[in-house]
Amino acid sequence: MEIIEILFTASFWAAAIRIASPLIFATLGELICERAGVLNLGIEGIMVAGAFAGWMAVYSGTGLWTGVCVAMLVGMAFGLLHSILTVPFGLSQHVVGLGVTLLATSSTYYAYRLALPEVTSPPKIEAFQPFEIPLLSDLPLVGPALFSQTPFTYLAFALAVVVSVVLYRTPLGLAVRAAGENPAAVAAQGLSVSAIRMGAVVVGSGFMAVGGAFLTMSAFDSFFFEMVNGRGWICIALVVFGSWRPGKALLGAVLFAAFDALQIRVQQTGFGADIPYQIFLMMPYVLSIVALVVMSRRAEVPAALMVPFNKGER
C-alpha cells in the first residue's frame, strides 16, 4: 500500500526526473556514437572526467554554465582520442573503450590529488538551484515534479529533442545514421565516413561528460571518487533498451530512474527495513540486465555497429 502512495507524491517524481537527468545526457551521447557505428565503452571514465572537470572549473571560480562547457570539452578530448584509435585505425572498440575509461578515470583521480593534495573531504560548490517555471510549476503533481527542477535538467530534456530532430530531420543526422548502417553507402556518396564517425564520437563523448558534470553540479555539489558508480554501463543498457531512438531512450532513462527513486523510498518503509540495503542498491544493475534480455530480440541494432570501415578494402 505504501508503495502505491509513494507513486502519487510529487517529491517521488521530482527525484525520478533528477536521477534521470545525468542518464539522459550520457545515454544520448552513447546513442549518437552507436548510431554512427562506434560502441563507446569510454563512457564510464568520460563521465568521471566530466564530473570532475565541471566541478573543478566552478570551484576555481568560473560560472556554472562555463563549468558545463569545460566538462563538455574534456569529454570531447577523450572522445577524440577514442575516435582516432577506433575509426581511422580501426582498433578493437572494446579494448580502446575500456582503455579510455581507465585513462580518464585515473587521470581524473591524479588531477584531483594534484589540485587538492591536503583535503580529506572535498569542498562544495554553489550548485545549480531549482528554477520554477512560471505557471507550469503551479500545476498539481506535475508542477513540482517536472517544472521545479534545475535548469540543467531542462537542458537534458531539451537535448533529447534536439538530438532527435538532428538525427531524423537534417542531412547531418541522415549521414550519421547511414554511417552506422552501411559506411560504404556513405563513402559512395562522396562523404567521409571517418569524419562523420569521429565527429559523432567526439560530440557524443562531450554529452557523456556533461552527464557526469550533472552529478557534481546539480544532483550534488561536490566530487567523490566512485561517484559515477557504473552509471555509464547502465546507459549502454539504456541505449539498447531504447532501440537506439532518442525518445525511447529518454523514456527508458525516466522509467529506470523512477524505479531507482522508488527503491530508495521503499528502503525507508517498514517493509523495506527488513531487507538488506544492498538488495536495493543492486536493483538498478539487475534491472539493466533484465532490460537487455527483454529487448535483445526486438532491438534494431545499427547494422554496422562495431564494424570498422577501411576505405578501398577489398
Place this chain on the structure above:
Amino acid sequence: MEKKPVEALRLNEITKRFGELIANDAVSFSVSQGEVVALLGENGAGKTTLMNILFGQYTADSGTVSVFGQTLPPGNSRAALEAGVGMVHQHFTLADNLTVQENITLGVNPLFSASLGKAAARARIVELSERFQLSVLPEARVANLSVGERQRVEILKALYRDVRVLILDEPTAVLTPQETDDLFATLRQATANGLSIIFISHKLHEVMEIADRVVVLRHGKLTGGARTKDTDKHALAAMMMGTETTPPDIATTSPGKTLIYLQNVTTPDIGNAPGLKSVSLALRSAQIIGLAGVSGNGQTAMAELIAGMRIPSEGRIILRGETVAAWSPRTAVQSGIARIPEDRHKTGTISDFDLTENAILERYTSSTFSRNGWLNWRAARGFADEIIEKYDVRCPGADTTIRLLSGGNMQKLILGRVLEADPQIILANQPVRGLDIGAVNYVHGQLLAARDRGAAVLLISEDLDEIMALSDVIHVIADGRLSPGFERGSMSPAELGIWMAGQGFDEAVVHAT
C-alpha cells in the same frame, strides 16, 4: 546534323600498383558524350581498380582523369561526384534500414543545412523514376526491396545528382535476362539524353548489344579497342583472354544411384532471401546438377541445407535411403559431403590461420588429427603438405597465413581439403567467383573429374554460362521454388530466363495436378 562528339571523359596514362602487383599499367581511353563504352576483361584484369580510381576511391600512382576537359583532383570521390561522375558498384552501396529516398538524398545537401527538403526531393525522385521507367517507392525501406529494385535505386541515386558520366560495374550479374532488357532500355533512353556510360562486364553478348565501343583490359593493360559494329564476339574473346587457355572437355556419363534426396523440403526465409518452398531434388552418382537462378532466390537456403547449416522445417533429407535424424555441419562432413562454400574469405577459411590449421578445419576431431582432445600437429602438417603438392597450391609453405594467398590458391586449398576425404557428394557454391581464367578451368576440371569418379555434384552459380557448360541436368530456382530438371542442351538461355524470372512454375503446377 553530324557534329564532332564532345569528349565527356578522358583517362590519361593511369597506373596503379598494389605492392608487387600492377593493377593498371598506363591505361588511357576516352568516352564521348552520349556514348556507351564497354570495359571488358576477365576477373582480376583491373577493371574495378580502374573505375575506383576514376571515381576517386583510390589514388592512382600516376596519370590523370578529366571530365569535360576539367582535371579531377586524385582520390576525391566528392570532386568526382561534383564533376558529374556516378558509379553503381557491383555490390550495392545502400543502407538497408534506411528508405529509398534517404539513400538517394544522402550527402546531396550540405551536411550542416537545416532541412532535408523532403517534399521537393520526393517529387524529383518520382519524376525521375517515371521518366526513366525505374519504378520504386521513395518511402520503401531498402531491406524490403528485391535485387532488381535495389539496382534501380542505385541508378536513381546517380540520376538524382545529374550525372554526366555513369559507371556500371557488372550491372547484369544480379538480373534475369528479361530484367537486363529493361535495364538496357533505361540506359538507351539516358544516353539519348546525353549521358555517357562506362559498362563493365565480362559477358560478350551483352557488350555487343549495349555498347557503341569496347575497350579490353588484360593483366592491367589495355589490349585492344573496337567499335562494336566493326567486331564480333570471337575477336573480343581473343583480345580478352589471349589464346593460351582452353576450357575442359566434357564427356557425357550415365548417372548412377541416388545418394541424397530432398523430399518436399521447406526451410525458413533467411532475412530478405526466401527459404526453400517444398523442394524435392535427387542428387545422383556421376552427375552434375546445376542450380541456376538470380541471386537471392533460395540458393543460400539450398546451400546451407546441404552443408548442414540449416535443418528442414518441413520435409526430409534422405541420405543413401535413410532419413537423417540429426543434421549439422559435422554430420554433413561425416556423411561424405564435400562443401565448397560461396565465400572463401568469410566462411571457407579463417584468414589468420595458416594453411595447416585451415586444412584440418573440418576434420580436426577425426582420429587422424587428434586423440582424446589433443591435436596431432605432425599429421596435420603432413596433410597440408600433401594438399599443397597435389593441388598445386602456390605458397611459401604450410605455415603461411592463408590471407596472403590469392583467391585461386585459397580455393585450391579448400578443394584439396574436401576432395581428399574422397567424398561421394559435392556441394559447389559459386566455386569460381572472382577467380582468374586459369583457376576457373582448374576448379571445373576437378569437379568434372570428381563426377567421372562417381560423385554427385550440386553446382550452384549465378553465372548461367557456367551452369550450362558444366551441368548434366539444370534446375532453376526462383523465389525458393525449384523447376523440373532440364537435360543438358534442352533449353536455351532465354527459355531458362523465363523460369529464372519466376514464370513457368504456375503452369508446371497445372501440369502436375
Place this chain on the structure above:
Amino acid sequence: MKRWSMRLEPIANPTLGRRLMPPATALVATVTIASLLAMTAGANPFSVLGLILKGAFGSKFAILETLNRATPLIFTGLAVAVAFRAKFWNIGAEAQLYAGALVTVVFGTGLLPWPSIAILPVIMILAILAGAFLLLIPALLKTRFGVDEVVTTLLFNFIFLLFISMLLEGPLKDPMGMGWPKSARVLAEVRLPRIVEGLRLHWGFGIAIISAFVIWIIQTRSTLGYEMRAVGLNKEAAAFAGIPVNKVLVKTALLSGGLAALAGFSEVAGLKGSLTLDLSPGFGYTGIIVAMLALLNPLGVVIAALFVAGIFVGADSMSRAADVPTYLADIMLATALLLMVLAIMLTRFRVVRD
C-alpha cells in the same frame, strides 16, 4: 579542397624492424608521458622513474612484494586472455575473483575440518567452480538471447560486490571484527604455504605459473584451444566447419571464470587470510591490461603481470618519496594499453595517405 584521409594496407612480410619499432616506440612514449605528468606534480621525472624501478625491483623485499602483487594479476590476466582469444569479452574478472574468495572463506573457516593436503585442493576446485558458474550466466545470456556480455559482466561486478557487502555485514561477519565488514580468518590448514621457508612468497605464485603453462599447452595443443582460436578469429567459418560455436563459448567462459576465481582463492588463502571489500584493488580490470600487453599469450601474461605489478608496487613507494599521486601508475598502464594495441596493429598494417 584537399581532404586529409588515410587508409590501412596489410604488410605481407613485415621486416624485423617493422615488427619491433612500433611496440618500442609505444613503450618510450608511455614513459615520456608519465615523465611529463610527474613534472606537473613538481617532481623530477628521472628521479620518479628511478624511484618506481627501485621500489619495484630494488631490494629483496621489493621483488617479493612485486611477485606477490603479480600473483592475482597472472590469474586475472589469464582469465581475460583466454576469453578474449575467443572474442568472449569477459570484463567481469573482478566479480569472479570475489566468487573464488567467497568460497574460500565459506569453506575455509571451519566447515571442512580436514588437513591441508585434503582441504586446499577441494577448496581450490570449489573456487574454480564458483567463478565458472558466475560467468556461465552471462555466457548463457549471450548464446541463448544474444545479450552482449560486455555490459552484463560489467554490471555483474557491481551486483556481486554488493552481494559480498551484504554477506560481510550479515552471515559472514566476523564477530571479532570490531564492527568492520570483514569475514572471519580462514583456518591455518587453508593457508597456502610459502614456496621457500622464510621468504614472504606463497604457493599462489607457483600455482599461477603452473596455470599459465597449462593454458599455454591447452591453447596450442588441444582441440579445445584450436576451437577457441577459430571461434575468436572467425565465428562464421568456425560454424561452417562444424565447430559448435556456442558450446565453445560456454567452455571458454567456464575456463575464464575459473581462472579469475583462483585469484580470489590465492589472495585469501595465500596473503590476506580473510575476505574484505577491498580484497582486490581492481585486479579484475587490471587483468585486461595484463592480457592485452601480453598479446593474449598465456606465457606473456606472466611477464606482463610482473611488469604491471612492478609499476604498481614501484609507484606506491615512489609516491611516498616524491609526493606524486600513485594514480600515475594507473595512467601509465592505461596509456601503455592504448599505445600498445595501436603499435601491434602498425606492425601488420602500414598507413597510406591518399
